[in-house]
Amino acid sequence: MEGSKSTFLENYNVTSSDLEAYLGEALSRGGDYADLYFEYRITHSIVLEEQIIKSATKGINIGVGVRVVSGEKTGYAYSDDLNRENIIKAARTAAFIASSSAQGGRIGIPNPLAQDRGLYSVPVVPAALEITHKIRLLEEADQAARAYDPRIKQVQVSYIDETKHVLIATSDGRCAWDLQPLVRLNVMCIAEENGQRQSGYQGGGGRRALDAFTGELDPKELACESARQAILQLRAIDAPAGSMEVVLGPGWPGILLHEAIGHGLEADFNRKKTSAFSGLIGQKVGSELCTVVDDGTIPFRRGSLNMDDEGNPTHNTVLIEKGVLQGYLQDRLSSKLMNSPLTGNGRRQSYDHIPMPRMTNTFMMAGESAPEDIIKSVKKGLYAVHFGGGQVDITSGKFVFSASEAYLIEDGRITAPLKGATLIGDGPTVLRQVTAVGNDLKLDHGVGICGKDGQTIPVSVGLPTIKIREITVGGTEK
Amino acid sequence: MQARQGAAIKKMHELKEIAERVIKRANKRGASAADVMLREDDTFSVNVRMGEIETLKEAISRSLLLRVFVGKRTATSHTSDLSEPLTDKLVDETIEMARLTSEDHSGGLPEQSVFQSEFPDLDLLDRSWENLKPDQRIDLALRTEAAALKADKAIVNSEGAAFEYARSRVALANSLGFLGDYEGTVATLVCVPVAQCNSGMQRDHWMSAARHRSQLESPEEVGKKAAERAARRLGARKIPTCQVPVVFDPLVARSLLGHIFEAVAGGAIYRRGSFLVDQIGQAVAAPGVTLVDDARLPAGLGSAPFDDEGVPTQMTPIIENGVLRNYLHSAYTARKLGSRPTGNGSRAGSGVVTIGPTNFYLKGGSQTPEEIIASVKAGLYVIELIGFGVNTVTGDYSRGAVGLWIENGKFVHPVQEVTIAGNLRGMLKNIEMIGCDVTFVGSIAAPTLKIGNMVISGA
Numbered sequence: 001m002e003g004s005k006s007t008f009l010e011n012y013n014v015t016s017s018d019l020e021a022y023l024g025e026a027l028s029r030g031g032d033y034a035d036l037y038f039e040y041r042i043t044h045s046i047v048l049e050e051q052i053i054k055s056a057t058k059g060i061n062i063g064v065g066v067r068v069v070s071g072e073k074t075g076y077a078y079s080d081d082l083n084r085e086n087i088i089k090a091a092r093t094a095a096f097i098a099s100s101s102a103q104g105g106r107i108g109i110p111n112p113l114a115q116d117r118g119l120y121s122v123p124v125v126p127a128a129l130e131i132t133h134k135i136r137l138l139e140e141a142d143q144a145a146r147a148y149d150p151r152i153k154q155v156q157v158s159y160i161d162e163t164k165h166v167l168i169a170t171s172d173g174r175c176a177w178d179l180q181p182l183v184r185l186n187v188m189c190i191a192e193e194n195g196q197r198q199s200g201y202q203g204g205g206g207r208r209a210l211d212a213f214t215g216e217l218d219p220k221e222l223a224c225e226s227a228r229q230a231i232l233q234l235r236a237i238d239a240p241a242g243s244m245e246v247v248l249g250p251g252w253p254g255i256l257l258h259e260a261i262g263h264g265l266e267a268d269f270n271r272k273k274t275s276a277f278s279g280l281i282g283q284k285v286g287s288e289l290c291t292v293v294d295d296g297t298i299p300f301r302r303g304s305l306n307m308d309d310e311g312n313p314t315h316n317t318v319l320i321e322k323g324v325l326q327g328y329l330q331d332r333l334s335s336k337l338m339n340s341p342l343t344g345n346g347r348r349q350s351y352d353h354i355p356m357p358r359m360t361n362t363f364m365m366a367g368e369s370a371p372e373d374i375i376k377s378v379k380k381g382l383y384a385v386h387f388g389g390g391q392v393d394i395t396s397g398k399f400v401f402s403a404s405e406a407y408l409i410e411d412g413r414i415t416a417p418l419k420g421a422t423l424i425g426d427g428p429t430v431l432r433q434v435t436a437v438g439n440d441l442k443l444d445h446g447v448g449i450c451g452k453d454g455q456t457i458p459v460s461v462g463l464p465t466i467k468i469r470e471i472t473v474g475g476t477e478k
Numbered sequence: 479m480q481a482r483q484g485a486a487i488k489k490m491h492e493l494k495e496i497a498e499r500v501i502k503r504a505n506k507r508g509a510s511a512a513d514v515m516l517r518e519d520d521t522f523s524v525n526v527r528m529g530e531i532e533t534l535k536e537a538i539s540r541s542l543l544l545r546v547f548v549g550k551r552t553a554t555s556h557t558s559d560l561s562e563p564l565t566d567k568l569v570d571e572t573i574e575m576a577r578l579t580s581e582d583h584s585g586g587l588p589e590q591s592v593f594q595s596e597f598p599d600l601d602l603l604d605r606s607w608e609n610l611k612p613d614q615r616i617d618l619a620l621r622t623e624a625a626a627l628k629a630d631k632a633i634v635n636s637e638g639a640a641f642e643y644a645r646s647r648v649a650l651a652n653s654l655g656f657l658g659d660y661e662g663t664v665a666t667l668v669c670v671p672v673a674q675c676n677s678g679m680q681r682d683h684w685m686s687a688a689r690h691r692s693q694l695e696s697p698e699e700v701g702k703k704a705a706e707r708a709a710r711r712l713g714a715r716k717i718p719t720c721q722v723p724v725v726f727d728p729l730v731a732r733s734l735l736g737h738i739f740e741a742v743a744g745g746a747i748y749r750r751g752s753f754l755v756d757q758i759g760q761a762v763a764a765p766g767v768t769l770v771d772d773a774r775l776p777a778g779l780g781s782a783p784f785d786d787e788g789v790p791t792q793m794t795p796i797i798e799n800g801v802l803r804n805y806l807h808s809a810y811t812a813r814k815l816g817s818r819p820t821g822n823g824s825r826a827g828s829g830v831v832t833i834g835p836t837n838f839y840l841k842g843g844s845q846t847p848e849e850i851i852a853s854v855k856a857g858l859y860v861i862e863l864i865g866f867g868v869n870t871v872t873g874d875y876s877r878g879a880v881g882l883w884i885e886n887g888k889f890v891h892p893v894q895e896v897t898i899a900g901n902l903r904g905m906l907k908n909i910e911m912i913g914c915d916v917t918f919v920g921s922i923a924a925p926t927l928k929i930g931n932m933v934i935s936g937a
Contacts (some may be wrong), residue, residue: 045828049749052580057828058571076535080558093536096612129579154749190871197750199871239876241899241935242719259538272527273542274637274672274681354533370933391878395637395681396714397670398895400865400878422867422897423670423875424935474867474876474897474935478719 006112006177007165008038012082017107019169025091026068027107027171030100031075033332037065037309038082038167039351042242042356045160046131048138051146051328056131065351066091069333070098078352112167112175115306115313119299120183120207122163133210134159141187141219148227151234153197154190159183161209166280168311182302182458183212183445187223191230200230204445206300217445229386229405232417238474239406239421245378246423246468247409249385250442254363254461257292258450259399260391260427261285265319265327266345266452267334269394276397276428277325286323286431289367294329295317296344296360302446303361303460310328310345310346310355317343319362323431331357349455359450363462367437371465374436376412382473383407383414384423397427420475428469438465490647490659496560497651500544503569505653507734509546509576509856513586513652515786515825516560517541520645522612526619527638534616540770543786543829546572550581583616587787588809588819593656594790597783601776602662604690607643614769615641618667618697625701630709635788637670637681639701646887648782656788664689664917667697669704675712680892682707682862685823687853687919689777707861710882714892716936717883723857724898724932725850725884725911728917730860731924735840738769740870742796743822743833744811752874753903754802762802763906765844769797771806772838773821780921784821787831791821796838800907806833839923844913847926850911852887857882860898872903879934896936905929 008014019036026034043059064087068075075097079086094165117179138157145155167177184205191198204217209273213219261277269275277285286292296314298304305314310332318326330338331346334357347358374384383406390401406418443462450459493516504512505890518540521565525532542565545554553576594878623639642665668685684704686695726734738754746752754762763769773791775781784790787809796805805815808823808831824834851859860881869875876899882889 002911008937016663043828046579047830052582054552054577054579054582055830056553056569056575057830058553058555058575059828060555060559060568062557062559073531074533076533078537078539080540081561090537096536097531097534131575135578154751156749181674192750193626197871198754199751199869241897241933243937272635272637274635274679276679348918352539354535380937391864393681393862393864393880395679396711396894397678398864398878398880400867400897402865402867402876419872420867420869420876421899422878424865424878424895424897426895451522464648472895472897472937473717474899476876476899476901476933478721478933 002389006167008167009112011213014038014082016109019175020107022066022087022091023107023169023171024067025088026095029098031068031070031095031098032063033069033171035168035310037351039063040165041162042161043160045158046134046138048142048157051142053135053138061350063351064090066094067354068094068097072337073097074354076354086261091358104197105124107171108173109175110173112177115176115178117306119297119304119306120181121211121300122179122209137185137213137219141185141223144220145187145189145223145227148224151191151193151231152227153188153192155190158186170311174311176307178306179200180305180316181207181209185210185213185222189226189230191234193234197233198230198233200226200228200233202226203447206302206305206446208300212300223278232405236417236419238477239418240473240477241475243470243472245381246471247374247378247381247383248463248466249383249441250438250463252444252461253384253387254444254463255390255401257364257463258359258362258461259392259401260357260425260430261292261319262294262362263392264394264427265329266399267330267338268329268357270328271334271338275394275443280325280428281327283325285325285428286320287434288322289437290320290323290431290434292320292361292364293365294362298361301361301443301460302448302450302458303359308344308346309348311328312342312344312346314344314360320339329357329359331355347457349457353455356453358452358457359459361443361460363441363443364437364464366441366464366473369436369438371438371440374438374467375409375414378409379411380461381409383409392427397440398424399427400424424472430471433469434466435469436467440464489518490649490661492853493647493649494659497649498657500565500569501651501653503566504546504573507570507572508575510549511547511653513545513587515543516649518647520753522615523640523642524616524619524625525638525640527636529620530576531616534640536813543825544569544572545660545829546576547586548573548576548797549581549787550583551576552585553579556829565692572794575879584810584813587652588789590654592789592819593654600781600783602660602689602781604663605690607663607665612788615643621697622667622669622701622796625698626705629702629705632673632675632712633671633705634674635672637672639669639777642666649798650788658784658788660783662777667694667700669701671705673712677713678897680708680714682711682853685919687779689779693777711880714828714880714894716895717893718937719935721933723854723929724929725854725857725859726927727859727861728915728926729919730863730925731927732922733863735838735924737868737870739835739838740787740797742806743834744805744807744815746870747805748814751871753870757802761800762910763797763800765800766912767797767800767909768841770795770841771822771836771838775837775857778837779918780835782836785823787823789821789823791836794820795865808833835921837921839916840925842914842916843924845911845913847913847915849882850913850926850928853911854884854887857884858893859889875900875902875905896934898932898934900932
């Protein structure tokens with residue numbers, strides 16, 4: 001990317017003077033701040049099912065979002081193309097939010113600067129060659145899943161990639177662009193035995209090109225893991241109901257932090273005092289074993305970004321240090337209104353959406369316990385290693401996450417596999433119940449999708465093995 | 479008004495022109511068949527909070543969804559940029575992609591014989607929304623929130639209120655000569671107040687959605703209901719693990735219908751990924767349970783004259799008096815399963831045709847919600863469900879719940895931090911009472927439902 005130019009300048013001839021004109025129009029009725037978000041996103045997806053390549057899809061999304069901020073108010077409009085007239089029209093519509101006359105003065109926009117901190121890999125492969133490569137990945141996964149066990153009756157493999165060109169220009173004179181890749185491969189298996197059916201699911205990816213799919217993310221590995229889960233579920237027994245001791249395995253169970261802690265620390269809810277965490281900064285919300293961060297700067301991770309969707313660099317933000325609440329995840333608006341430093345967490349789904357505080361990669365730092373010792377220390381409890389998804393009620397602080405692979409722990413030993421069950425707890429207090437943290441921090445495989453106010457964005461989570469003294473497990477066995 | 483009318487006709491004409499241009503290009507470049515859907519939405523939304531505008535958003539968004547066939551191979555594409563050079567290039571690339579996929583014998587456009595050229599007027603459009611100026615639209619949201627804030631002393635804060643409006647135009651063309659279009663309006667009014675007491679904060683919401691101005695609940699009604707819903711949650715507590723009857727309020731029962739929809743969608747059936755596979759003609763629910771997918775409901779939020787493949791829509795009985803009658807199909811899933819398309823082909827998202835609901839709802843019974851609640855000696859009235867603990871392959875069900883504890887037919891205190899669990903097969907057969915209060919806020923709807931017993935997991 002070094003030395004290259006943004007696609008908007010290269011292929012669409014968007015110049016600094018155009019950007020100045022659009023921002024000028026956006027602030028024509030006053031307003032404190034305006035920004036432009038140019039996006040050109042190409043997506044490809046391929047689906048394999050019933051052992052054939054069923055479909056291939058290409059998508060092109062192009063547009064510009066114009067935002068005008070006046071005090072706490074935001075005006076927003078967008079254009080679905082880069083036509084000058086349409087952008088000016090959008091700027092005028094967004095300007096409607098402000099109601100005084102323009103401040104005057106010329107907005108100086110420098111030449112766009114590439115934001116490259118080496119967080120992604122984007123090798124260039126000829127398109128025609130690439131699609132045959134991708135098809136091979138899907139076929140490898142399909143064969144591996146079917147070879148895993150004859151009880152695997154259905155395999156669905158889907159591949160999706162995205163290349164997103166972004167250019168952001170702001171009325172405070174910043175102008176930056178980024179090229180953000182993202183890939184994901186998912187394998188879903190259905191196992192059938194004696195009329196009983198069970199499913200398994202595994203996926204992986206990151207901010208890379210096809211080089212993502214090696215090692216743990218090798219299509220054959222993902223496929224065997226998906227098949228293993230489906231087969232395991234054939235002999236799963238009903239999960240227990242009630243409060244009990246729970247051990248969470250490393251990696252994807254970090255979804256606990258995302259739901260229980262992360263959302264409640266997004267600055268917008270705290271600025272409005274509608275979060276269960278409002279006003280708890282500096283207070284103890286967890287055991288001393290717990291240090292939780294949101295780090296958007298880890299190379300190749302699904303939640304990583306060179307800059308956030310407001311053009312600010314991403315950070316490694318400590319949310320909880322040794323159990324004490326440290327800070328919030330900020331976007332520009334909340335950071336201004338709360339007079340707090342930016343954390344690079346202003347994100348949006350695409351040009352047709354308003355940015356807001358969101359997570360990137362959220363995880364708990366490793367502790368000192370050996371994972372085997374943690375399991376050995378449990379007399380009767382639940383060991384959950386794989387989860388479907390989760391959700392939180394920000395205001396009451398109650399959160400859930402649903403285990404798709406879990407086992408009973410009896411006298412320090414992992415025993416019977418259990419059917420899926422939802423775990424429910426209270427965000428501001430659950431970390432106080434953490435009684436052991438393992439030395440085995442793992443980040444997930446790169447499949448997380450986070451939804452908020454109708455906007456979805458890619459995120460990542462991580463966790464070492466942890467033990468929670470008591471949490472409610474929603475099974476059916478009393 | 480006349481001028482605006484003319485502009486609307488011109489816009490639709492333009493969409494149809496692009497659709498025909500794209501089909502022509504696909505034919506010329508070697509596609510053996512193709513269809514394309516164009517969609518244009520004029521959208522307006524305003525969010526207000528604590529009496530002030532928070533965000534105001536207005537835009538016209540367009541999308542093109544293309545599908546081509548080269549023999550029995552297929553590929554799809556979509557774009558927001560409808561300019562000729564870009565769509566021409568995309569047509570060519572889509573045909574090239576199709577050549578690289580596999581032959582699929584169930585693939586292809588719907589049979590020529592299913593297409594129609596005349597459609598009934600489903601009353602989807604209300605032009606009077608256009609008379610509502612931006613200031614009046616903002617005022618609807620402000621009034622809604624104000625009503626919530628003054629409805630109850632406990633309402634001290636708010637996540638805000640919103641008014642959203644969209645006027646959508648759809649045009650669809652295919653290489654068999656079908657060319658259709660329709661237009662509709664829809665508006666929603668939603669309010670999310672926050673109630674507070676010593677023990678903490680609670681929020682809830684209420685919303686109304688309608689195609690016609692006259693059908694939308696008033697701002698005062700929406701605000702007041704939202705406030706009541708939030709305030710009644712204050713002081714919620716955990717309860718001990720137990721097995722009791724559970725009553726779902728209509729907005730929550732709606733989510734159950736969503737799971738049933740997933741389980742009767744043709745795609746889940748041919749993949750054998752549904753707990754309702756191989757059960758046509760069998761009793762899958764309690765007698766009295768009747769469920770339909772009716773795309774022809776006048777002014778229905780999910781109504782449309784034809785689906786996203788151009789197949790005329792219909793009323794499909796899904797469950798009649800407890801007996802499973804039909805699955806829902808696109809042309810593809812119908813061919814896979816030797817059935818007929820039901821007009822449920824959907825291109826939501828990426829352009830690949832999947833199955834979508836139209837107006838998918840459980841028909842109301844004779845009891846009022848009050849009568850249903852009064853029938854419970856000890857049980858839970860569920861007012862919110864969170865999480866994704868539902869497996870439609872096995873029917874296993876476990877979700878986080880918020881509710882009101884019922885004793886001797888009366889609400890005694892709110893409940894939170896519990897889960898409810900069971901299996902959808904058992905839950906359907908165990909529906910004991912059906913309310914008369916079917917509530918539409920989207921294309922899936924349900925009345926109040928009472929399920930005989932479920933496991934509630936708590937302290």
